[in-house]
Amino acid sequence: MSLQAADLNSTPHSSSTSLNTTLVEAPTPQNPTIALEKYKKKDAAKVIVRFRAIGNAPILKQNLYKISASNKFQAVIQFLRKELNYKASEPLFLYINSAFSPAPDETVANLVKCFNTDGHLIINYCTSAAWG
Amino acid sequence: MTAPQNPITRAIWDGTLPIKFSLDGTEAAELGAKILVEPYFIEAPRCSYFPLLTSQIRKYFVDMALNFIGDDAEIWYDVDGIPLKWHYPIGLLFDLHTGYRPDSNSPPPLPWPVTVHFKNFPLDKLIRAQAIDATQDFFMSMIKEADFLRNGSTKKVMNLSKNDQTQLWDGLWSSSSQKYRTENYDRFWSVNYRLVINDGQSPRHIPLRIYLPDNCNPLTLGEVLHQILPDLFPSSLPTENAFAAPVIHGVIPQLNIPIIWASQNLCYPDNFLHIVVLLGT
Numbered sequence: 001m002s003l004q005a006a007d008l009n010s011t012p013h014s015s016s017t018s019l020n021t022t023l024v025e026a027p028t029p030q031n032p033t034i035a036l037e038k039y040k041k042k043d044a045a046k047v048i049v050r051f052r053a054i055g056n057a058p059i060l061k062q063n064l065y066k067i068s069a070s071n072k073f074q075a076v077i078q079f080l081r082k083e084l085n086y087k088a089s090e091p092l093f094l095y096i097n098s099a100f101s102p103a104p105d106e107t108v109a110n111l112v113k114c115f116n117t118d119g120h121l122i123i124n125y126c127t128s129a130a131w132g
Numbered sequence: 133m134t135a136p137q138n139p140i141t142r143a144i145w146d147g148t149l150p151i152k153f154s155l156d157g158t159e160a161a162e163l164g165a166k167i168l169v170e171p172y173f174i175e176a177p178r179c180s181y182f183p184l185l186t187s188q189i190r191k192y193f194v195d196m197a198l199n200f201i202g203d204d205a206e207i208w209y210d211v212d213g214i215p216l217k218w219h220y221p222i223g224l225l226f227d228l229h230t231g232y233r234p235d236s237n238s239p240p241p242l243p244w245p246v247t248v249h250f251k252n253f254p255l256d257k258l259i260r261a262q263a264i265d266a267t268q269d270f271f272m273s274m275i276k277e278a279d280f281l282r283n284g285s286t287k288k289v290m291n292l293s294k295n296d297q298t299q300l301w302d303g304l305w306s307s308s309s310q311k312y313r314t315e316n317y318d319r320f321w322s323v324n325y326r327l328v329i330n331d332g333q334s335p336r337h338i339p340l341r342i343y344l345p346d347n348c349n350p351l352t353l354g355e356v357l358h359q360i361l362p363d364l365f366p367s368s369l370p371t372e373n374a375f376a377a378p379v380i381h382g383v384i385p386q387l388n389i390p391i392i393w394a395s396q397n398l399c400y401p402d403n404f405l406h407i408v409v410l411l412g413t
Contacts, residue, residue, distance in 0.1 A: 039344060074259075096277075096280075104259050131276070
């Protein structure tokens with residue numbers, strides 16, 4: 001970026017079009033609002049979630065599901081409750097990698113990025129606190 | 133046990149924010165307040181959490197003869213209409229919601245004005261706290277999540293004795309008490325030191341979260357007028373617009389009100405925000 005600018009200064013009659021193109025393509029954040037929008041764009045990708053029952057929790061017929069990465073973890077909790085036909089009053093605990101429970105407002109995209117196993121997000125569920 | 137003396141972690145532990153808690157006006161009337169309820173001021177540790185302050189805030193307002201009989205978990209807080217996530221540390225919420233740049237020339241917006249609500253918990257925006265222990269559970273989950281990132285497992289946290297695990301939380305929980313600040317620092321950091329130092333092993337990953345600005349700087353009335361009528365409003369700031377003023381409903385509103393708020397609150401029945409521009413004296 002700075003090299004190109006220096007070139008231009010030494011040859012003031014060079015084509016301005018080419019300079020404009022390089023300016024637009026340059027990774028320098030010309031406009032923080034546009035940069036921010038880019039980073040805030042929702043992840044449209046689908047990710048694979050693998051459910052594993054722990055203890056005496058009921059087992060699902062199917063344990064692999066594809067869900068949108070932009071979902072909040074809360075959506076995963078609600079989905080599992082629906083699949084298991086669990087009422088809101090019945091206790092259900094979800095953990096990642098048999099280790100911790102993420103905040104319900106965490107995005108699935110972040111969880112997959114940080115904690116996936118062979119590309120899958122492993123979610124353990126049980127009816128009493130297991131790794132509390 | 134005493135914690136290793138580290139002036140940086142100590143200074144962060146001692147960091148506080150003056151906060152002004154006001155009761156939501158509509159709720160105050162519903163709760164039977166006959167007179168204007170004075171706000172409650174507190175100097176809260178930046179590293180603490182709102183639910184840890186709830187019992188003393190509740191006591192203050194209940195002592196003002198408010199007949200709130202619900203659970204502490206029903207109490208929630210907001211800033212400019214945005215509900216505050218109770219599972220975020222207070223200092224983080226301040227930095228996130230005020231959008232105050234410490235390198236700016238203006239003084240920080242202190243005491244931080246926060247509104248207290250006893251009713252209508254916004255279930256669509258905040259996680260429901262089932263019990264008062266929920267904050268502790270969340271906090272311990274975060275510690276485990278961080279440990280998992282550092283080591284690929286939560287072994288280091290799980291191998292802490294029950295007593296050590298409790299000490300982490302107790303140190304934090306009691307941190308708002310000025311009197312025992314050193315004791316609480318020692319309680320927390322004597323245990324946490326072992327987690328962050330990680331037995332001298334370099335961590336696999338660094339646990340970190342990045343927060344991008346969000347609704348922090350909503351478009352203001354001043355900015356809108358400046359964009360549409362730059363010659364009449366050469367700046368979006370009230371002090372620099374000496375020769376023109378907007379009038380809405382016979383009132384000159386402040387130029388720093390968010391335009392979305394103005395639209396929702398100041399529009400005529402036809403849903404339009406009618407702004408009359410008047411020139412200076």
